[in-house]
Amino acid sequence: MTGRNQKAKSTLQMQSSSSTRSRQLVLPLRVLTGLCGTLLAFSGIAISQHPLRIAAAADLQPVLPPILAQFTRDTGIHAEATYQASAALTTQIQNGAPFDVFLSADLSYPQRLIDAGLADIHGLPNIAGSSTPLTYGKGTLVLWTRMDGKFANPSLDTLKNPGLLRLAIANPDRAPYGKAAVAAIASLKLTETLKPKFVTGENIAQTAQFAESGNADAGLISLTSAKTAHLSEIGGYFVIPRDLYPTIEQGAVIVSKTFQRQSAQKFLEYLLSAPIQQQLANSGLTPAK
Secondary structure (H helix, E strand, C coil), rough: CCCHHHHHHHHHHHHHHHHHHHHHHHHHHHHHHHHHHHHHHHHHHEEEEEEEEEEEEHCCCCHHHHHHHHHHHHHHCCEEEECHHHHHHHHHCCCCCCCCCCCCCCCCHHHHHHHHCEEEECCCCCCCCCCCCCCEEEEEEEEEEEEECCCCCCCCCHCCCCCCCCEEEECCCCCCHHHHHHHHHHHHHHHHHHHEEEEEEEEEEHHHHHHHHHHCCCCEEEHHCCCCCCHHHHEEEEECCCHCCCCEEEEEEEEEECHHHHHHHHHHHHCCCCHHHHHHHHHCCCEEE
16 A cells, blocks of 8 residues: 555656646746737837838928928828938939838939839829829929129029129039029020039039028029028029920839838828828929829
């Protein structure tokens, strides 16, 4: 009897030890499962809160910030923009910069990205195809001068005046408004006269700064820049006749490698909505339609 009791006692001890080990294994597994769930939850939050990254032409710098803020309020999607010359932004996207949307100051730069398979407008409603950029507005070229400068009331005659010693334009090789400025000057047959007087900005924002600071007597800039509160207060502008330069159609595309395509589509739809198109018009961009 004693031997049988000892054997039974030993068996019970082994079963108890095995049960204890099982509980010890189950506990860490539960902890790990909980941790994984927590990490996934935080990961989901991080993904959902990742901002929509917009590469925006410099002429949009005075225009886009309030629209982005309103877009965030209306949709809950946070969006932020980087402003540079359209050519510079195109190069960055070609080199893999993590943008989701590209808003160019013309159609040629986003078209290059589409042709290279790096951008498209797939998924947008009421859009026939995705082989060309989406036009979201049309730009206007103006001649801007300071009120306290030599040319307080700018006109085409200002460009012909021998007293004009420095004329600010955006780099025509990198900025669409620079191309438009060169085209307008050529149409007026003033290239030989004015080219030596060029003060060239990297983009239209820097060009406006040259004219605003007095580093140039006048500047051929975007209407969006000229209509800002500061430039309106210290200067005036003359609208360059539209038949002197090619139409500045400003185009948008979605960067193909984006992980936020749905948000990108929502933003472009928002940009084309009637209220936002009117807001763009008030800021100096002719509506797309």
